Amino acid sequence: MRKINLAIVGATGAVGEVALTILAQRQFPIDKLYLVASKNSAGRTISFQGETLPVVNLEDFDFKKANIAIFSIGKEIATEYAPLAVASNCFVIDNSAAFRYQDEVPLIVTEVNGHLLEKTASRIISNPNCSTIQMIVAIKPIYDAVGIKTINVATYQSVSGQGREAMLELIEQTKAVINNKAIPHQVFKKQIAFNVLPEIDQRQENGFTFEEMKMVWETQKILADQTVLVNPTTVRVPVMVGHAMAVHIETKQPISLTQAEQLLMSAPGVIYQPYKSEGSYPTQITEAEGNDAVFVGRLRKNLACEQGINMWVVSDNLRKGAALNAIQIAEKLITYNRI
Numbered sequence: 330m331r332k333i334n335l336a337i338v339g340a341t342g343a344v345g346e347v348a349l350t351i352l353a354q355r356q357f358p359i360d361k362l363y364l365v366a367s368k369n370s371a372g373r374t375i376s377f378q379g380e381t382l383p384v385v386n387l388e389d390f391d392f393k394k395a396n397i398a399i400f401s402i403g404k405e406i407a408t409e410y411a412p413l414a415v416a417s418n419c420f421v422i423d424n425s426a427a428f429r430y431q432d433e434v435p436l437i438v439t440e441v442n443g444h445l446l447e448k449t450a451s452r453i454i455s456n457p458n459c460s461t462i463q464m465i466v467a468i469k470p471i472y473d474a475v476g477i478k479t480i481n482v483a484t485y486q487s488v489s490g491q492g493r494e495a496m497l498e499l500i501e502q503t504k505a506v507i508n509n510k511a512i513p514h515q516v517f518k519k520q521i522a523f524n525v526l527p528e529i530d531q532r533q534e535n536g537f538t539f540e541e542m543k544m545v546w547e548t549q550k551i552l553a554d555q556t557v558l559v560n561p562t563t564v565r566v567p568v569m570v571g572h573a574m575a576v577h578i579e580t581k582q583p584i585s586l587t588q589a590e591q592l593l594m595s596a597p598g599v600i601y602q603p604y605k606s607e608g609s610y611p612t613q614i615t616e617a618e619g620n621d622a623v624f625v626g627r628l629r630k631n632l633a634c635e636q637g638i639n640m641w642v643v644s645d646n647l648r649k650g651a652a653l654n655a656i657q658i659a660e661k662l663i664t665y666n667r668i
Contacts, residue, residue: 330358330660330663330664331358331663331668332358332359332360333358333359333360333396333397333659333663333668334359334360334361334362334363334394334395334396334397335352335357335359335361335362335363335395335396335397335398335399335659336362336363336364336365336390336392336394336395336397336398336399336419337349337362337363337364337365337398337399337401338365338366338387338390338398338399338400338401338402338410339365339366339400339401339402339424340364340365340366340370340375340384340401341364341366341370341373341375341384342366342401342402342492342493343489343492343493343496343647344401344424344647344651344652345364345366345401345652347647347648347651347652348399348401348651348652348655348656349375349377351621351648351652351653351656352377352656353377353378355656355660357656357659357660358663361394362377362382363382363385363390363394363395364377364382364383364384364385365384365385365386365387365390365398366384366385366386366387367386367387368386368387368388370384371384371385371386371389372384387402387406387410391417392413392414392416392417392419393417393418393419395414395417395419396419396420396668397419397420397421397422397659397662397668398414398419398420398421398422399422399424399652399655399656399659400421400422400423400424400425401424401651401652401655402424402425403425404425404426404427405427407423407425407427407428408427408428411423411427411428411453415452415453418452419452420452420453420454420659420662420667420668421452421453421454422454422455422456422655422658422659423453423454423455423456424456424651424655426458426539426543427455428453428455429455429457429458429543429546429547429550430546430550433450433451434451434453434454434455435449435451435454435455436455436457436547436550436551437454437455437456437457437551437654437658437661438457438461438462438465438466438551438654439598439654439657439658439661440466440469440596440597440598441465441466441469441551441552442551442553443657443658443661446658446661446662446665446667447665447667454658454662456651456654456655456658457543457547457551457654458540458543458544458547458650459486459490459572459644459646459650459651460484460486460540460543460544460561460563460572460574460646460650461543461544461547461548461551462644462649462650462654463572463574463623463642463643463644463646463649463650464480464482464544464548464574464576464642465547465548465551465552466596466597466598466599466623466644466649467576467593467596467599467623467625467640467642468480468576468578469552469596470592470593470595470596470599471578471580471584471589471592471593471638472552472557474584474588474592475580475581475582475583475584476580476581476582477557477578477579477580477581478556478557478558478579478580478581478636479557479558479559479560479578479579480548480557480558480559480560480561480576480577480578480579481560481561481576481577482544482559482560482561482562482574482575482576482577483561483562483563483564483574483575484544484561484562484563484564484572484573484574485525485564485566485568485572485573485574485575485613486529486563486564486565486566486572486573486646487565487566487568487569487570487571487572487613487646488521488565488566488567488568488569489569489570489646489647490529490565490572490646490650491516491517491529491565492516494515494516495516495517495521496569498513498514498515498516498517498521499521499522499567499569501513502514502520502521502522503522503523503567505522506522506523517565521565521567522567523567524567525564525565525566525567526564526565527562527563527564528563528565529541529563529564529565530563537561538563540563541561541562541563544559544561544563545559545561568613568614569618570613570617570618570645570646570647571612571613571614571617571618571643571644571645571646572613572617572643572644572646572650573612573613573617573641573642573643574641574642574643575639575640575641576639576640576641576642577631577634577637577638577639578631578637578638578639578640579631579634579636579637580636580637580638581636582636583636584636584638586628586629586630586638589628589638590603590628593625593628598621598622598623598649599622599623599624599625600616600622600623600624600625601624601625601626601628602616602624602625602626603626603628604626604627604628609626610626610627610641611624611625611626611641611643612643613643613645616643617643617644617645618645619645619648620645620648621645621648621649621653622644622649623642623643623644623649624642624643624644625640625641625642626640626641627639627640627641628640
Protein backbone atom coordinates (compact mmCIF):
# COMPACT_ATOMS: atom_id res chain seq x y z
CA MET A 330 0.00 0.00 0.00
CA ARG A 331 1.25 3.48 -0.82
CA LYS A 332 1.94 5.84 2.06
CA ILE A 333 -0.60 8.49 3.07
CA ASN A 334 -0.93 11.43 5.41
CA LEU A 335 -3.05 10.42 8.41
CA ALA A 336 -4.60 12.51 11.19
CA ILE A 337 -5.71 10.99 14.49
CA VAL A 338 -8.28 13.37 15.95
CA GLY A 339 -8.63 12.62 19.66
CA ALA A 340 -5.08 11.29 19.80
CA THR A 341 -4.76 11.71 23.56
CA GLY A 342 -7.91 9.76 24.42
CA ALA A 343 -8.16 6.06 25.24
CA VAL A 344 -9.09 5.05 21.68
CA GLY A 345 -6.54 7.42 20.16
CA GLU A 346 -3.73 5.90 22.21
CA VAL A 347 -4.75 2.38 21.18
CA ALA A 348 -4.93 3.52 17.54
CA LEU A 349 -1.29 4.64 17.66
CA THR A 350 -0.25 1.26 19.04
CA ILE A 351 -2.15 -0.59 16.29
CA LEU A 352 -0.76 1.65 13.53
CA ALA A 353 2.75 0.66 14.61
CA GLN A 354 1.88 -3.03 15.00
CA ARG A 355 0.29 -3.24 11.55
CA GLN A 356 3.02 -1.11 9.92
CA PHE A 357 0.34 1.15 8.50
CA PRO A 358 1.71 3.03 5.46
CA ILE A 359 2.17 6.52 6.91
CA ASP A 360 3.98 9.36 5.20
CA LYS A 361 3.06 12.04 7.72
CA LEU A 362 1.15 11.51 10.96
CA TYR A 363 -0.74 14.36 12.61
CA LEU A 364 -1.89 14.10 16.22
CA VAL A 365 -4.89 16.31 16.88
CA ALA A 366 -6.83 16.94 20.09
CA SER A 367 -8.62 19.65 22.05
CA LYS A 368 -6.86 22.81 23.11
CA ASN A 369 -6.44 21.31 26.60
CA SER A 370 -4.08 18.68 25.15
CA ALA A 371 -2.43 20.86 22.50
CA GLY A 372 1.28 21.32 23.04
CA ARG A 373 1.83 17.85 24.47
CA THR A 374 4.17 15.48 22.67
CA ILE A 375 3.71 11.79 21.94
CA SER A 376 6.37 9.30 20.84
CA PHE A 377 5.56 7.24 17.76
CA GLN A 378 8.04 4.86 16.12
CA GLY A 379 11.06 6.75 17.36
CA GLU A 380 9.68 10.22 16.59
CA THR A 381 8.40 12.81 19.03
CA LEU A 382 5.25 14.34 17.56
CA PRO A 383 3.40 17.43 18.79
CA VAL A 384 -0.31 17.39 19.59
CA VAL A 385 -2.08 20.05 17.52
CA ASN A 386 -5.18 21.97 18.57
CA LEU A 387 -8.20 20.77 16.55
CA GLU A 388 -9.38 24.36 16.12
CA ASP A 389 -6.15 25.21 14.30
CA PHE A 390 -5.61 22.04 12.26
CA ASP A 391 -5.68 22.27 8.46
CA PHE A 392 -7.31 19.08 7.15
CA LYS A 393 -5.84 19.73 3.72
CA LYS A 394 -2.68 18.17 5.13
CA ALA A 395 -4.35 14.78 5.64
CA ASN A 396 -5.70 12.15 3.23
CA ILE A 397 -7.61 10.39 6.01
CA ALA A 398 -8.65 11.56 9.47
CA ILE A 399 -9.74 9.07 12.13
CA PHE A 400 -12.10 10.83 14.54
CA SER A 401 -12.24 9.49 18.11
CA ILE A 402 -14.10 12.43 19.61
CA GLY A 403 -17.61 13.25 20.81
CA LYS A 404 -20.65 13.38 18.57
CA GLU A 405 -21.07 17.15 18.78
CA ILE A 406 -17.45 17.91 17.86
CA ALA A 407 -17.51 15.34 15.05
CA THR A 408 -20.67 16.94 13.67
CA GLU A 409 -18.88 20.29 13.54
CA TYR A 410 -15.48 19.25 12.19
CA ALA A 411 -16.15 16.27 9.89
CA PRO A 412 -17.78 18.45 7.18
CA LEU A 413 -14.80 20.82 7.38
CA ALA A 414 -12.42 17.91 6.82
CA VAL A 415 -14.48 16.62 3.90
CA ALA A 416 -14.46 20.10 2.35
CA SER A 417 -10.65 19.84 2.46
CA ASN A 418 -10.78 16.63 0.40
CA CYS A 419 -10.07 14.44 3.41
CA PHE A 420 -11.77 11.13 4.19
CA VAL A 421 -13.21 11.00 7.71
CA ILE A 422 -13.57 7.72 9.60
CA ASP A 423 -15.76 8.63 12.55
CA ASN A 424 -16.06 6.59 15.75
CA SER A 425 -18.99 8.59 17.13
CA ALA A 426 -22.70 8.17 16.44
CA ALA A 427 -22.85 11.50 14.57
CA PHE A 428 -23.38 10.08 11.07
CA ARG A 429 -24.18 6.39 11.55
CA TYR A 430 -27.87 6.64 10.77
CA GLN A 431 -27.61 8.83 7.67
CA ASP A 432 -28.54 6.76 4.62
CA GLU A 433 -25.75 8.13 2.45
CA VAL A 434 -23.00 7.39 5.02
CA PRO A 435 -21.72 3.80 4.97
CA LEU A 436 -21.58 2.03 8.33
CA ILE A 437 -18.70 -0.39 8.00
CA VAL A 438 -17.44 -3.52 9.70
CA THR A 439 -14.64 -4.55 7.38
CA GLU A 440 -15.21 -8.32 7.59
CA VAL A 441 -18.93 -7.88 6.88
CA ASN A 442 -19.49 -5.05 4.39
CA GLY A 443 -16.06 -3.57 3.71
CA HIS A 444 -16.67 -3.96 -0.03
CA LEU A 445 -18.96 -0.91 0.10
CA LEU A 446 -15.88 1.29 0.45
CA GLU A 447 -14.84 0.60 -3.13
CA LYS A 448 -17.63 2.70 -4.63
CA THR A 449 -19.18 4.84 -1.88
CA ALA A 450 -19.61 8.50 -2.79
CA SER A 451 -19.45 9.55 0.85
CA ARG A 452 -16.18 10.86 2.24
CA ILE A 453 -17.48 10.25 5.75
CA ILE A 454 -17.32 6.61 6.86
CA SER A 455 -18.92 5.65 10.15
CA ASN A 456 -17.52 3.13 12.61
CA PRO A 457 -20.37 1.26 14.36
CA ASN A 458 -20.93 0.98 18.08
CA CYS A 459 -18.36 -1.30 19.75
CA SER A 460 -20.96 -3.88 20.82
CA THR A 461 -22.53 -3.98 17.37
CA ILE A 462 -19.15 -4.62 15.77
CA GLN A 463 -18.23 -7.67 17.82
CA MET A 464 -21.71 -9.17 17.65
CA ILE A 465 -22.05 -8.80 13.91
CA VAL A 466 -18.58 -10.25 13.21
CA ALA A 467 -19.65 -13.33 15.21
CA ILE A 468 -23.12 -13.81 13.71
CA LYS A 469 -22.34 -12.95 10.06
CA PRO A 470 -21.24 -16.46 8.98
CA ILE A 471 -24.42 -17.93 10.43
CA TYR A 472 -26.54 -15.18 8.85
CA ASP A 473 -25.01 -15.91 5.45
CA ALA A 474 -25.54 -19.67 5.78
CA VAL A 475 -29.08 -19.99 7.16
CA GLY A 476 -30.47 -16.49 7.76
CA ILE A 477 -31.42 -14.95 11.10
CA LYS A 478 -34.90 -14.03 12.33
CA THR A 479 -34.17 -12.72 15.83
CA ILE A 480 -31.23 -11.83 18.03
CA ASN A 481 -31.67 -11.59 21.79
CA VAL A 482 -28.52 -10.16 23.32
CA ALA A 483 -27.35 -9.06 26.76
CA THR A 484 -24.04 -7.21 26.88
CA TYR A 485 -21.53 -6.92 29.70
CA GLN A 486 -19.59 -3.79 28.75
CA SER A 487 -16.37 -2.52 30.34
CA VAL A 488 -16.01 0.98 31.71
CA SER A 489 -13.50 1.93 29.01
CA GLY A 490 -16.49 2.17 26.69
CA GLN A 491 -17.37 5.34 28.56
CA GLY A 492 -13.90 6.85 28.37
CA ARG A 493 -10.85 7.49 30.50
CA GLU A 494 -12.76 9.27 33.29
CA ALA A 495 -14.96 6.20 33.75
CA MET A 496 -11.88 4.00 34.04
CA LEU A 497 -10.41 6.29 36.69
CA GLU A 498 -13.71 6.30 38.59
CA LEU A 499 -13.73 2.51 38.76
CA ILE A 500 -10.19 2.56 40.15
CA GLU A 501 -11.03 5.18 42.78
CA GLN A 502 -14.26 3.46 43.78
CA THR A 503 -12.50 0.12 44.12
CA LYS A 504 -9.89 1.69 46.41
CA ALA A 505 -12.66 3.33 48.45
CA VAL A 506 -14.59 0.08 48.90
CA ILE A 507 -11.49 -1.85 49.96
CA ASN A 508 -10.53 0.88 52.44
CA ASN A 509 -14.11 1.35 53.72
CA LYS A 510 -14.29 4.98 52.60
CA ALA A 511 -17.04 7.05 50.97
CA ILE A 512 -17.69 6.04 47.36
CA PRO A 513 -17.09 8.92 44.92
CA HIS A 514 -19.10 8.92 41.71
CA GLN A 515 -19.40 11.57 39.02
CA VAL A 516 -19.35 9.57 35.78
CA PHE A 517 -21.85 6.87 36.73
CA LYS A 518 -25.27 7.38 38.32
CA LYS A 519 -24.59 4.58 40.80
CA GLN A 520 -21.55 2.78 42.18
CA ILE A 521 -19.84 0.72 39.48
CA ALA A 522 -17.17 -0.96 41.63
CA PHE A 523 -18.34 -4.48 42.59
CA ASN A 524 -21.65 -3.74 40.88
CA VAL A 525 -23.37 -3.90 37.48
CA LEU A 526 -25.47 -1.14 35.94
CA PRO A 527 -28.25 -2.20 33.52
CA GLU A 528 -28.49 1.18 31.79
CA ILE A 529 -26.01 2.66 29.30
CA ASP A 530 -26.70 6.04 27.69
CA GLN A 531 -30.01 7.90 27.67
CA ARG A 532 -33.37 6.17 28.04
CA GLN A 533 -35.54 6.43 24.91
CA GLU A 534 -39.32 6.74 24.63
CA ASN A 535 -39.72 2.98 24.12
CA GLY A 536 -37.91 2.22 27.41
CA PHE A 537 -34.71 1.04 25.75
CA THR A 538 -31.53 3.08 26.06
CA PHE A 539 -29.75 4.76 23.15
CA GLU A 540 -26.93 2.21 23.51
CA GLU A 541 -29.47 -0.58 23.04
CA MET A 542 -31.17 1.04 20.07
CA LYS A 543 -27.78 1.51 18.42
CA MET A 544 -27.48 -2.27 18.25
CA VAL A 545 -30.92 -2.54 16.63
CA TRP A 546 -30.44 0.17 14.00
CA GLU A 547 -26.82 -0.64 13.21
CA THR A 548 -27.29 -4.39 12.83
CA GLN A 549 -30.09 -3.86 10.33
CA LYS A 550 -28.12 -1.22 8.41
CA ILE A 551 -24.87 -3.21 8.22
CA LEU A 552 -26.67 -6.38 7.09
CA ALA A 553 -28.94 -4.32 4.81
CA ASP A 554 -31.81 -6.35 6.24
CA GLN A 555 -34.63 -4.71 8.15
CA THR A 556 -36.24 -8.10 8.87
CA VAL A 557 -33.58 -9.07 11.44
CA LEU A 558 -35.15 -8.32 14.83
CA VAL A 559 -32.75 -7.37 17.63
CA ASN A 560 -33.77 -7.33 21.30
CA PRO A 561 -30.85 -5.95 23.39
CA THR A 562 -30.10 -5.24 27.04
CA THR A 563 -26.81 -3.39 27.59
CA VAL A 564 -25.08 -3.60 30.97
CA ARG A 565 -22.01 -1.81 32.34
CA VAL A 566 -19.74 -4.06 34.43
CA PRO A 567 -16.68 -3.31 36.61
CA VAL A 568 -14.14 -4.46 34.01
CA MET A 569 -11.52 -2.08 32.61
CA VAL A 570 -11.28 -3.24 28.99
CA GLY A 571 -13.27 -5.69 26.89
CA HIS A 572 -16.95 -6.25 26.22
CA ALA A 573 -18.75 -9.56 26.58
CA MET A 574 -22.20 -10.60 25.44
CA ALA A 575 -24.60 -13.50 25.60
CA VAL A 576 -26.14 -13.83 22.13
CA HIS A 577 -29.22 -15.93 21.42
CA ILE A 578 -30.04 -16.34 17.73
CA GLU A 579 -33.14 -17.74 16.06
CA THR A 580 -32.26 -18.81 12.53
CA LYS A 581 -34.51 -18.93 9.48
CA GLN A 582 -33.33 -22.40 8.50
CA PRO A 583 -32.14 -25.28 10.71
CA ILE A 584 -28.45 -25.44 11.61
CA SER A 585 -26.56 -27.99 13.67
CA LEU A 586 -23.94 -27.16 16.26
CA THR A 587 -21.35 -28.87 14.09
CA GLN A 588 -22.26 -26.64 11.13
CA ALA A 589 -22.17 -23.54 13.31
CA GLU A 590 -18.77 -24.50 14.70
CA GLN A 591 -17.36 -25.03 11.21
CA LEU A 592 -18.66 -21.64 10.10
CA LEU A 593 -17.18 -19.86 13.09
CA MET A 594 -13.81 -21.59 12.75
CA SER A 595 -13.43 -20.27 9.21
CA ALA A 596 -14.97 -16.81 9.76
CA PRO A 597 -12.67 -13.79 9.23
CA GLY A 598 -11.87 -11.95 12.44
CA VAL A 599 -13.23 -14.74 14.67
CA ILE A 600 -11.41 -17.10 17.02
CA TYR A 601 -13.74 -19.91 18.02
CA GLN A 602 -12.97 -21.58 21.34
CA PRO A 603 -14.65 -25.01 21.56
CA TYR A 604 -15.50 -26.70 24.84
CA LYS A 605 -12.69 -28.97 26.05
CA SER A 606 -12.93 -28.76 29.82
CA GLU A 607 -14.27 -26.49 32.54
CA GLY A 608 -13.00 -22.96 31.99
CA SER A 609 -12.52 -23.38 28.25
CA TYR A 610 -14.37 -20.21 27.34
CA PRO A 611 -13.13 -16.75 26.36
CA THR A 612 -13.27 -13.77 28.72
CA GLN A 613 -12.52 -10.09 28.46
CA ILE A 614 -9.28 -10.31 30.43
CA THR A 615 -7.74 -13.66 29.52
CA GLU A 616 -8.46 -13.59 25.77
CA ALA A 617 -9.90 -10.31 24.48
CA GLU A 618 -7.82 -7.52 26.03
CA GLY A 619 -4.99 -6.49 23.75
CA ASN A 620 -6.05 -8.81 20.92
CA ASP A 621 -7.67 -8.03 17.58
CA ALA A 622 -10.05 -10.98 17.20
CA VAL A 623 -13.64 -11.47 18.25
CA PHE A 624 -13.67 -14.58 20.47
CA VAL A 625 -16.65 -16.94 20.49
CA GLY A 626 -17.34 -19.77 22.92
CA ARG A 627 -20.07 -21.61 24.85
CA LEU A 628 -21.86 -22.54 21.62
CA ARG A 629 -25.03 -24.52 22.34
CA LYS A 630 -28.59 -25.08 21.17
CA ASN A 631 -31.32 -22.78 22.46
CA LEU A 632 -33.65 -24.75 24.76
CA ALA A 633 -36.52 -22.32 24.16
CA CYS A 634 -36.30 -22.18 20.37
CA GLU A 635 -36.17 -25.10 17.91
CA GLN A 636 -33.98 -23.23 15.42
CA GLY A 637 -31.85 -21.43 17.94
CA ILE A 638 -28.13 -21.05 18.70
CA ASN A 639 -26.60 -19.52 21.84
CA MET A 640 -23.07 -18.15 21.97
CA TRP A 641 -20.77 -16.14 24.23
CA VAL A 642 -18.83 -13.37 22.47
CA VAL A 643 -15.98 -11.22 23.80
CA SER A 644 -13.73 -8.60 22.22
CA ASP A 645 -11.46 -5.71 23.11
CA ASN A 646 -13.77 -2.72 22.69
CA LEU A 647 -10.89 -0.26 22.28
CA ARG A 648 -9.35 -2.35 19.49
CA LYS A 649 -11.86 -4.14 17.23
CA GLY A 650 -14.69 -2.12 18.78
CA ALA A 651 -13.11 1.19 17.79
CA ALA A 652 -9.48 1.81 16.76
CA LEU A 653 -8.76 -1.40 14.84
CA ASN A 654 -11.94 -1.33 12.78
CA ALA A 655 -11.27 2.32 11.88
CA ILE A 656 -7.72 1.47 10.79
CA GLN A 657 -8.99 -1.50 8.79
CA ILE A 658 -11.39 0.87 7.03
CA ALA A 659 -8.45 3.16 6.20
CA GLU A 660 -6.52 0.20 4.82
CA LYS A 661 -9.48 -0.72 2.62
CA LEU A 662 -9.69 2.83 1.26
CA ILE A 663 -6.01 2.63 0.29
CA THR A 664 -6.41 -0.85 -1.23
CA TYR A 665 -9.34 0.36 -3.33
CA ASN A 666 -7.25 3.37 -4.51
CA ARG A 667 -9.76 5.83 -3.03
CA ILE A 668 -6.98 8.07 -1.71
